[in-house]
Amino acid sequence: MSHAATHDHHDDHHGAPKSFFQRWFMSTNHKDIGTLYLVFALVMFFIGGSFAMLIRAELFTPGMQLMQPYFFNQLTTMHALVMIFGAIMPAFVGLGNWMIPLMVGAPDMALPRMNNLSFWILPFAFTLMLSTLFMAGGGPAGGWTMYPPLSLQSDSLAYVVFAVHLMGISSIMGAINIIATILNMRAPGMELLKMPVFVWSWLITAFLLIAVMPVLAGAVTMLLTDKYFGTNFFNPGGGGDPVLYQHIFWFFGHPEVYIMILPAFGIISEIIPTFARKPIFGYKAMVFAIASIAFLSFIVWAHHMFAVGLPMGAEIFFMYATMLIAVPTGVKVFNWVSTMWGGSMTFETPMLFAIAFVILFTIGGFSGLMLALVPADFQYHDTYFVVAHFHYVLVTGALFAIIAATYYWLPKWSGRMYSEFWAKMHFWNSVIWVNVLFFPQHFLGLAGMPRRIPDYNVAFANFNMISSIGGFLFGASQLIFLGVLIHGVWFSKKKATDRVWEGAKGLEWTVPSPAPHHTFDVPPVIHDDELAHGHVND
Amino acid sequence: MPEAAGRPEKPIHMTQPKMQHAAIDQYDAERRKGVRRTVKILVVIAAAFFLVSFVQIVLMK
Ligand code: HEM
Ligand SMILES: [Cu+2]
Numbered sequence: 001m002s003h004a005a006t007h008d009h010h011d012d013h014h015g016a017p018k019s020f021f022q023r024w025f026m027s028t029n030h031k032d033i034g035t036l037y038l039v040f041a042l043v044m045f046f047i048g049g050s051f052a053m054l055i056r057a058e059l060f061t062p063g064m065q066l067m068q069p070y071f072f073n074q075l076t077t078m079h080a081l082v083m084i085f086g087a088i089m090p091a092f093v094g095l096g097n098w099m100i101p102l103m104v105g106a107p108d109m110a111l112p113r114m115n116n117l118s119f120w121i122l123p124f125a126f127t128l129m130l131s132t133l134f135m136a137g138g139g140p141a142g143g144w145t146m147y148p149p150l151s152l153q154s155d156s157l158a159y160v161v162f163a164v165h166l167m168g169i170s171s172i173m174g175a176i177n178i179i180a181t182i183l184n185m186r187a188p189g190m191e192l193l194k195m196p197v198f199v200w201s202w203l204i205t206a207f208l209l210i211a212v213m214p215v216l217a218g219a220v221t222m223l224l225t226d227k228y229f230g231t232n233f234f235n236p237g238g239g240g241d242p243v244l245y246q247h248i249f250w251f252f253g254h255p256e257v258y259i260m261i262l263p264a265f266g267i268i269s270e271i272i273p274t275f276a277r278k279p280i281f282g283y284k285a286m287v288f289a290i291a292s293i294a295f296l297s298f299i300v301w302a303h304h305m306f307a308v309g310l311p312m313g314a315e316i317f318f319m320y321a322t323m324l325i326a327v328p329t330g331v332k333v334f335n336w337v338s339t340m341w342g343g344s345m346t347f348e349t350p351m352l353f354a355i356a357f358v359i360l361f362t363i364g365g366f367s368g369l370m371l372a373l374v375p376a377d378f379q380y381h382d383t384y385f386v387v388a389h390f391h392y393v394l395v396t397g398a399l400f401a402i403i404a405a406t407y408y409w410l411p412k413w414s415g416r417m418y419s420e421f422w423a424k425m426h427f428w429n430s431v432i433w434v435n436v437l438f439f440p441q442h443f444l445g446l447a448g449m450p451r452r453i454p455d456y457n458v459a460f461a462n463f464n465m466i467s468s469i470g471g472f473l474f475g476a477s478q479l480i481f482l483g484v485l486i487h488g489v490w491f492s493k494k495k496a497t498d499r500v501w502e503g504a505k506g507l508e509w510t511v512p513s514p515a516p517h518h519t520f521d522v523p524p525v526i527h528d529d530e531l532a533h534g535h536v537n538d
Numbered sequence: 539m540p541e542a543a544g545r546p547e548k549p550i551h552m553t554q555p556k557m558q559h560a561a562i563d564q565y566d567a568e569r570r571k572g573v574r575r576t577v578k579i580l581v582v583i584a585a586a587f588f589l590v591s592f593v594q595i596v597l598m599k
Contacts, residue, residue: 110573176580184572188565214584218591248591522562 025120028112029517030097035413036119037094038406042485044086044126049475051079056437056471062458072454073141074133080144081160084260085167086126088394091402092263093118093174096202099409100178102508102515103196105187105524110180118173125166132156143452145249146220148234148242152227161220168213175206175213182206187507189526193287196506196531197280200287201266204294208255208262211298216252219245243308250301258297261361261393262290264401265332268354270506271408272336275351276343277503282335289328289335296325306374307381315374322372326365333362348501349423353404356431357397364392367442382452385445391438396431403430403481410488411496415514418488426484429477436470505530 027033055075058066067075097115101108109115132139137155140146151157182203186195195203222245225231232238234245265286273280280286302310302318310318336358345351367389371377380386403426411417440463445451449460456464496513507530511519 110569111577172584176577176584179580180573180576183576184569210580210584211587214588215591218588222592244594248594251591251594523565 028116030101030109031515033115033119034094034098037090037097040122041087041091041094044082048079048082048087049478051075053475055079056468058454059464060468062456062461064455069454070138070141074139076452077140077143088260088398090122095405096178099508100181100199100202102511102519103199103506104182104185104190105507105520106181106185107518107521109177110185111177114173115177118170121166121170125163128159129163132159146223148223148226148245151223157227158224161224164220165217168217171209171213175209178202178206187523187526194531197269197286198266201262201290204290205259205262208259208294212252212255215248219248246305246308250304253304254301255297258293260398264398265290267401267405268336268357271350271354271404272339274501274503275348276340276345278339278343281338285331286335289331292328293325296321303372306377319372319374323369326369329365333358349420349427350404350408352427353400357400360392360396364389364397367392380445382450383445384441384449384451387451388438388441388445396434411500412508412513412515414489415496416488416492417494417496418484418492422480422484426477426480429480430474433470433474433477437467437474440467
């Protein structure tokens with residue numbers, strides 16, 4: 001019977017495999033691997049967060065307090081590398097792993113064994129990278145952008161390059177898997193333009209990953225050969241050019257920042273319709289906006305390099321190209337607001353984080369626009385204004401979306417409702433302290449405080465102290481998150497219903513809570529009224 | 539539903555109606571073929587971008 005044929009190769013059809021080792025280390029199950037990614041991201045979030053606490057402690061007052069400058073530089077470098085490659089990206093991959101097959105009605109990812117490999121590379125990569133902190137020469141200290149010649153001076157370069165290669169391989173395999181899943185594993189009737197926006201956002205993000213992670217790999221490989229194999233790619237003494245590194249790095253780097261925000265856009269586009277009890281406003285426009293942002297992200301990279309001295313024509317081109325991104329981004333913000341408009345809204349924690357996202361991410365977008373102005377950027381470049389900008393888009397943007405998604409889907413994963421009271425405590429503390437932490441950094445930057453320094457002029461003392469206090473309290477607030485998660489996964493007595501949220505739509509809500517180990521082994525038949533965004537063709 | 543009758547002891551994992559069994563084998567084979575083709579194309583794209591980063595450097599010199 002064909003039925004048996006599709007099921008035989010599964011070890012245990014209804015539960016997870018029995019032994020702990022088998023279940024977690026040898027898993028080919030998209031839900032278990034998704035969980036692994038999410039737990040890994042959470043651990044990295046706290047490790048990267050502890051670096052941030054040390055940074056803010058040193059900057060609490062002017063003068064050198066706690067550490068040597070070189071160690072401070074290691075902290076800023078490691079903080080960024082851990083948060084970008086260890087926390088934000090793996091968290092999105094984990095969410096994609098868990099939810100994409102459930103959302104398109106597939107039994108699993110297209111390449112389940114490669115999925116296992118993509119994940120298990122990461123702990124090795126990060127152990128390798130973090131271990132350099134304990135080595136004689138210390139960790140990388142030239143910034144996450146690894147500009148030569150500075151980065152070539154560190155003893156840990158080879159470790160970091162190898163770690164970046166591993167992360168890149170993991171990301172590329174993950175991206176291939178996601179594209180192969182979305183293009184080939186959808187249940188019959190789940191046409192491309194009926195997919196949830198989150199799935200669309202991941203499809204497009206995966207293409208970005210495949211295009212730019214190899215470029216990063218190429219760039220760091222050239223660093224390695226410059227340091228150890230006598231090449232002169234970036235060494236002017238040998239006919240090379242350090243600015244070329246910046247071009248290659250930012251050809252990766254700018255799409256990379258969109259890799260960290262497009263899945264967030266997808267998440268917000270799932271949550272707002274649920275709690276506004278209305279289909280997403282302008283579904284096709286949302287998909288098209290994501291695609292055009294992705295396209296534009298390839299032609300704006302030099303906005304990170306305005307101050308190195310580009311030809312005037314290049315400065316102008318990259319300025320206008322960058323400002324163009326505001327158009328599709330504006331479409332998205334408009335559509336989120338229009339989705340809420342006239343809806344019967346309720347404000348459970350996922351919705352609170354989603355609304356905070358819309359407002360605060362937009363602030364980050366505006367400061368981005370200011371940075372896109374060439375003459376203004378001459379002043380703002382390498383100041384705390386840039387730090388404020390990217391923390392608004394990455395913390396209140398990407399991270400808030402990940403937190404929102406966690407609260408939104410946790411009941412589906414664990415079968416239990418988290419504590420709404422403590423989750424709201426987490427929300428209000430986060431949203432207040434994150435602004436105390438990052439808003440004053442705009443002022444510091446405009447006043448001229450450079451980024452990546454352990455000491456500063458006394459003129460900057462007040463805002464730095466406020467920022468540090470916000471930082472400590474924001475950090476402490478995340479312990480509430482940890483508590484809510486532990487309670488919501490193992491201890492909560494309140495069982496989740498299958499639908500979980502009254503207004504939730506989409507295939508993922510048609511399976512029981514907690515989602516069984518295997519779902520959609522037999523493809524479901526799709527009904528349009530079950531789709532999140534209503535009837536697309538209306 | 540037919541599959542529920544076939545294995546009554548097993549819970550139904552979803553409330554959605556499901557596809558008919560006869561179609562599944564062919565559906566599976568097509569899926570596998572599609573996955574293989576997709577992976578091939580994507581690997582080529584990734585390799586091309588890797589090489590382009592070096593070519594870019596050489597051309598810009
Ligand atoms: C509205 C769209 C955006 C515009 C116009 C914009 C513009 C800019 C510009 C011009 C810079 C360079 C500033 C400088 O170094 O002098 C910059 C830096 C940065 N942006 Fe954005 N940005 C936008 C959105 C985003 C998003 C969505 C993210 C990430 C989720 C992001 C992350 C970053 C990061 C990480 C940096 C600093 C990189 C570094 O030097 O370490 N930006 N942005
Ligand atoms: Cu950029």
